[in-house]
Amino acid sequence: xxxxxxxxxxxxxxxxxxxxxxxxxxxxxxxxxxxxxxxxxxxxxxxxxxxxxxxxxxxxxxxxxxxxx
Numbered sequence: 001x002x003x004x005x006x007x008x009x010x011x012x013x014x015x016x017x018x019x020x021x022x023x024x025x026x027x028x029x030x031x032x033x034x035x036x037x038x039x040x041x042x043x044x045x046x047x048x049x050x051x052x053x054x055x056x057x058x059x060x061x062x063x064x065x066x067x068x069x
Contacts, residue, residue: 002040003040003065004064004065005037005043005063005064005065006037006038006039006040008058008062008063008065009034009037009038009052009063010038012052012056012058013034013038016056020034020035020038021034023055026055027048027051027052027055028051029044029048033048049063049064
């Protein structure tokens with residue numbers, strides 16, 4: 001079962017019709033990093049979590065499953 005973070009990251013990315021590679025360029029990480037996060041191989045550093053939250057206009061708490069909105 002996917003973690004809430006990996007599920008929400010994929011949903012947010014797909015809602016914007018972004019490929020993993022496009023999102024990687026936007027937040028300045030490798031394509032593999034996005035894939036690894038979405039496939040639960042590893043987790044992002046706090047700075048990348050903040051970049052994701054800012055880009056998608058959501059809170060880090062939302063991404064982590066601590067809030068529903």
